Amino acid sequence: MFRHTKLLQCEAKPDGPDAVLARKIQELIGGAWGEMTVATQYLFQGWNCRIEGKYKDLIMDTATEEIGHVEMLATMVARLLENAPATEVAHGVTDPAVAAAVGGMDVQQAIVAGGGATPRDSNGVPWSGGYIVASGNLLADFRTNVAAEAQGRLQTARIFNMTDDPGVREMLKFNLARDTVHQKQWLKAIEELQADGIEDDIAPDALLDVEDQVHNNTIWQLSDGGSGPSGGWSTGEDAIEYLTDPEPLGGPATAPKPDPKLYGSYAAVENAKGTVKGKAQQAGERLG
Structure with missing residues (x-):
């Protein structure tokens, strides 16, 4: 009320x-x-x-x-x-x-x-x-x-x-x-x-033992500025490691071919054997 x-x-x-x-x-x-x-x-x-x-x-x-x-x-x-x-x-x-x-x-x-x-x-x-x-x-x-x-x-x-x-x-x-x-x-x-023990520093206080233990304490330097590692977050007992030259962990962000009924553009790509699929083969795949 x-x-x-x-x-x-x-x-x-x-x-x-x-x-x-x-x-x-x-x-x-x-x-x-x-x-x-x-x-x-x-x-x-x-x-x-x-x-x-x-x-x-x-x-x-x-x-x-x-x-x-x-x-x-x-x-x-x-x-x-x-x-x-x-x-x-x-x-x-x-x-x-x-x-x-x-x-x-x-x-x-x-x-x-x-x-x-x-x-x-x-x-x-x-x-x-x-x-x-x-x-x-x-x-x-x-x-x-x-x-x-x-x-x-x-x-x-x-x-x-x-x-x-x-x-x-x-x-x-x-x-x-x-x-x-x-x-x-x-x-x-x-x-x-x-x-009161209801919450801790991280929200939510769960799955901390399940998450990737390698990447839960690193900062990736991904901008041209180079002063990030000089911050207090990278020093002391609770320091977060600053990766100054991080490498990508995944492959190319290539989307799969679209559903033919969506009429999206789709170019020839290399298959697992290193050959290039031709238009006829691609067309057959779409119809199939």
Whole structure:
């Protein structure tokens, strides 16, 4: 059960209209790393969590908070669009909605949402459930969550520097702080998983004795840059061996001849005896 409280977690009052900024904030709502993504991601991680108690409660607490962040940002967008834009943005345009579009407003905010936020990014691309990660493995999920909060904080920081509006900045300061603590909590939760013996360093902690034991501790130098081996990952007791001149282990990536009914192009190739099959032979094989 979810219960909505008619109060924002943090105030969302801009000092003035700004249609262009409203469009930028759409990225923090419906972008790949936006609040809709983390809110939905954490919800499904919580619903998929098979461990009742502290881990599930942490996930669900954070998921519900993120829903509130969507509401804060959507409220800010609507308020930024109120009376937007100022007359100097689009001289000669008398209709406010048209002026806003000319001034850089997301036209879907006007046409589709009636002057409000939409579940889209800053380019109007619809938000997708494909952005979320909820695997059922807490270690893998928590590591994804750290990355999601890092990307979200990065984008919030960039938008913070794109506005001088004191009211918008106050809300973004709060969002930056929450993205900070969420990164810290997921990092701490990863440590806790390991301390509780639920997960180890590698996700999943299975099939480690089955995997190729030769290639589970090597880095292949496959770029022209030659500084990789100087990194700390190649020194110390847990050093990963850096192969500076690795050799391919497989043969040519030659695809088999296609099904004749797919009408794919197929050239003559050498058979096992070293001879070249002729067109007639190839044609017979296709018909056969």
